[in-house]
Amino acid sequence: MQSLFAVFIDGAIYASWLFLVAAGLTVIYGVMRILNMAHGSFYAIGAYSAASMIGWYFADGSGNAWVSFLLLIVCALAAGLVVGTIIERGLLRYMYGRDEILMVIITYALLLILEDVMKIVWGVSPYFAYQPYTALGRVSMMGLKMSTYDLMLIGVAIVVGGALYAWLERTTLGKILRAVIHDREVASAMGVNVAKMFTITFLVGATLGTLAGALTAPAISVVPGIGVEVIVLAFAVVVVGGLGSIEGAAAGALLVGLCRAAAVHYAPEFELFVIYGVMSLVLAVRPQGLFGRTLARKI
Structure with a gap:
């Protein structure tokens, strides 16, 4: 029972991190x-900005x-708004x-350029921002000691997911965005400023990305290359859940997180392959992903 609980908790923590990363994408x-x-x-x-600010503080x-x-x-919001504005407008x-x-x-070329820009700005030495991680201490549940900060990420992911869903489904701006998603040409003809919506x-997507990095920084060593590793995992999650679906990203993150945790505990030699195995199995059954919709092709 304790082993199953450990798999569930580890999977939920990893899934919450995956969702935060994949939500913006x-x-x-x-x-x-x-x-x-x-x-x-x-x-x-986002990770570098947060680690730099924490180190200075x-x-x-x-x-x-x-x-x-x-x-x-604050670092996540500032970095996301600044970088997102420069890239989208420029x-x-x-x-x-x-x-x-x-x-x-x-965008892949932009990824390579930004990787070199970050090396110029922050160098190649690792950055550490462990203080927020250790401030919350550890808790004991069913005989297992866990970091409170890691458990907090689960709550953050739930809040972010709920906020995104409410924004898209319950607000006027969200309804306009859904109209753009459905048919941008008709939305534009009806007077929607599609460029402004874009x-x-x-900016929302970029800020979600920097937020994920900032919240992860206290738990990792911030080094060059972390962005390349993350985009591969985020891509796997959104493909499993269905491209463009918030609920799909949540379901994909949870499925991948639990499968990876089970592999780590019971078959660690397969830990590196389980994510792509899950993706392959899902796509073999549903090529559009778990929550993806088959779109009609316009001719």
Whole structure:
């Protein structure tokens, strides 16, 4: 029983992290039909920004660990808005309407460029921001000791997922975005400023990416290359759940997280392959993903 509980908790923690990473990616694709390969760089920028701010705040050893949580959020919001605005206004707005494969190539090139930019800005030495992670201590449940910070990520993922769902389903702006998703040409003909909707969507997606990085920074060593690793996992999650679906991203993250946790506990030699195994099995049965919809092709 304790072993099953450990698998459930570890899987839920990993799934919450995966969802936070993948949420921004699926929001951008759902509205803009852009599979943003540079999303991993947003994650890395959020992690580096947060680690730098936390390091500066605790430089003299007198910082308040609880204040550092606020700094994580502020860094994520600032980094997402700044980087998202520069990329969307400076590059992507000139590419709207192009073939989806071309957009993948463009954003992949942007990923490579941003990876080098981050090395120029932050160097190649690792950054550590452990203070927020240790501030919450550890808790004991069913004989297992777990980090309270890791458990907090589950709550954050639930809040973020609920907020996104409510935004898209219950607000006027969300209904306009769903109209753009359904048919951007008709939405434009009805007076919707599609370009403005794209800007808002991209900023939300970029901020979700930097938020995931900022919240992850206290639990990891922030080093070059973390963005490349993350985009592969995020892509697997959104493909399993269905591209462009928030509920699909949540279901995909939970399925992948639990399967990976089970592999770690019972068959660690398969841990590296289980994510792609799950993706292959799901796509073999439902090529559009668990919550993906088959779209009619326009001729």
